[in-house]
Structure formats: C-alpha cells, structure tokens
Amino acid sequence: MPAGLTVWAAGVTGHPALAHVAAERDRLGRLVTRATMQLKEHPDVYGAGDAVTIEDNAGASIPIIPAALAQARLAAENIVAELQGRSLGTIHFAPQGMLVSLGERDAVVEVLGLRFSGYAAWLFWNALHLVKLVGFRKQLQVALDWGMAQIFPRDSTIMRPVSRCPVCGRHAAPRTRERDAA
Numbered sequence: 001m002p003a004g005l006t007v008w009a010a011g012v013t014g015h016p017a018l019a020h021v022a023a024e025r026d027r028l029g030r031l032v033t034r035a036t037m038q039l040k041e042h043p044d045v046y047g048a049g050d051a052v053t054i055e056d057n058a059g060a061s062i063p064i065i066p067a068a069l070a071q072a073r074l075a076a077e078n079i080v081a082e083l084q085g086r087s088l089g090t091i092h093f094a095p096q097g098m099l100v101s102l103g104e105r106d107a108v109v110e111v112l113g114l115r116f117s118g119y120a121a122w123l124f125w126n127a128l129h130l131v132k133l134v135g136f137r138k139q140l141q142v143a144l145d146w147g148m149a150q151i152f153p154r155d156s157t158i159m160r161p162v163s164r165c166p167v168c169g170r171h172a173a174p175r176t177r178e179r180d181a182a
Contacts, residue, residue, distance in 0.1 A: 015051055026053045035090035037075040046075040054091060067093050099125045 014029030023041045024032040030053045032040050039045045040055065048071035053061045061067070070093045078088045097111030099121075107121040116124075126146060133139045164171055 018051055021045075028053075036078055036088040037071055037091065038078070038088075046079060048072040048075045062093075062095060064095070064098075066095065099128065101125050 049068035
C-alpha cells in the first residue's frame with residue numbers, strides 16, 4: 001500500500017502483572033524508580049526495562065534494548081552492593097546510536113554522529129547483529145543463511161489452475177466469474 005507517511009503508535013506501557021504493586025507510576029503505567037533502579041516507595045525492590053521509568057533521567061528511560069540492559073546490569077550490581085554494605089551506583093546511559101532494518105537490503109543507521117542508509121547501512125546492521133549473537137556456531141549459521149539468501153533469493157511458486165483432479169483424474173469444473181467471486 002503506497003503511503004507518504006506511516007506512523008506506528010503502539011507505545012510502551014507497564015505490564016499488567018505489575019498492576020498490584022502499590023507504587024508511583026508514570027502516565028504509561030510504568031513504575032517510577034530512582035537512578036539506582038530502586039522503586040521510590042520501596043527501596044528494597046529494584047526494576048528495569050519497559051516496566052519502569054527513571055525519575056529525573058529521561059535519557060535512561062528510552063524503551064530500547066541497550067537502555068534496558070544497562071538498567072538490568074546496574075540493578076544486579078546494586079543488589080550485590082546492598083548485600084555487601086557498599087554504596088549504590090546510579091544509571092548513566094547515553095545511546096551510542098540507532099539502527100533500523102527496513103527489510104531486505106535496506107536500513108537506516110545513526111552511529112556516533114554518522115548517518116547513512118540503504119545497502120551499506122543494511123550491511124552494517126547485519127555485521128553488528130552477527131557480532132551481538134552469542135556463540136561462534138550461531139554467528140556462522142546466521143552468516144551462512146544470509147550469504148545463501150544473497151546468492152539464491154527467496155523462492156516464489158507460481159500457482160496454476162488445476163484442470164484435472166490429481167486424486168480421481170476427473171476434469172475440474174471450468175472457471176467462471178461467478179465461481180471465482182465466491
């Protein structure tokens with residue numbers, strides 16, 4: 001469908017499983033935490049990812065995987081620090097860039113102030129994706145799959161009308177506009 005502008009407005013909201021938690025929430029229903037990833041009203045409870053928003057730190061509340069990973073890492077480190085009687089760390093997250101795959105052989109990349117798109121961006125996105133995969137075997141498997149897809153594009157099957165039943169051998173009824181519309 002041709003379009004001059006496409007808008008996705010699904011949004012990120014708090015998970016319904018957290019509805020019973022008596023704590024401050026933002027307008028999207030996410031729990032509000034301190035920069036230490038502790039809930040404001042319950043410092044013994046830690047949160048991270050799409051379930052929370054960080055008070056006075058909008059940059060660290062971006063609903064993207066790197067931000068969620070940084071939050072989870074800090075929450076885990078702070079739990080250990082609390083158990084050992086050490087001081088807690090605070091979240092410091094700055095996105096290093098954005099990568100969006102737009103489908104086969106097309107992407108948009110903004111990394112370290114550089115912006116580019118098209119096939120080169122798609123190759124960059126794939127290379128970074130490969131590096132992030134866990135284990136050499138999985139990296140090799142995905143790289144080979146992508147390489148094969150470049151050499152042998154997706155198969156498409158041509159559907160032809162059946163003139164004879166493959167089971168009983170009888171001729172199929174002739175196609176009519178009324179039958180096709182049904």
